Structures are given as C-alpha cells and as structure tokens.
Amino acid sequence: MRLLKFEASWCGPCKQLSMTMNDxxxxxxVEVIDVDQNTAAAVEYGIRGxxxxxxxxxxxxxxxxxxxxxxxxxxxxxxx
Numbered sequence: 001m002r003l004l005k006f007e008a009s010w011c012g013p014c015k016q017l018s019m020t021m022n023d024x025x026x027x028x029x030v031e032v033i034d035v036d037q038n039t040a041a042a043v044e045y046g047i048r049g050x051x052x053x054x055x056x057x058x059x060x061x062x063x064x065x066x067x068x069x070x071x072x073x074x075x076x077x078x079x080x
C-alpha cells in the first residue's frame with residue numbers, strides 16, 4: 001500500500017492537511033505530488049481539487065479517495 005497526497009504550494013488547506021498528517025504514523029509510504037509540477041499525475045488520477053489523498057494497494061489499484069482538508073480523526077478512521 002502507498003498513499004498519494006496531491007497538493008499545491010499556494011493551497012492553504014494543503015498546508016493544514018500536511019500539519020495534520022505529520023501527527024500520524026502511517027504504516028506505508030506517503031508520496032507528495034505537487035499538481036503544478038506534475039500535472040500528468042494529476043490528470044492520470046483525475047484530480048480536480050487539492051488537497052486530495054489516494055490510497056493505492058500493492059497493484060496500484062485505488063482503495064480510497066479523500067478530498068479536502070479533513071480532521072486527524074477522519075484520516076485515522078479512513079486510512080489506518
């Protein structure tokens with residue numbers, strides 16, 4: 001499993017989500033993707049707004065999508 005975190009440097013909610021995620025010890029790698037620098041990945045995963053999280057399984061199939069700056073409790077509930 002791995003977690004993709006789509007964000008942008010100008011995005012306030014992205015910064016808020018980053019701070020929230022720093023408090024969580026994820027049991028899999030978290031890959032941060034700047035949508036302004038990697039538009040191909042954003043298009044590939046259908047990202048229309050940031051922040052956006054996508055959890056992938058071992059075969060790169062999408063297991064879960066979470067859009068927006070969500071709470072720590074919601075992240076733990078949905079991703080752990």
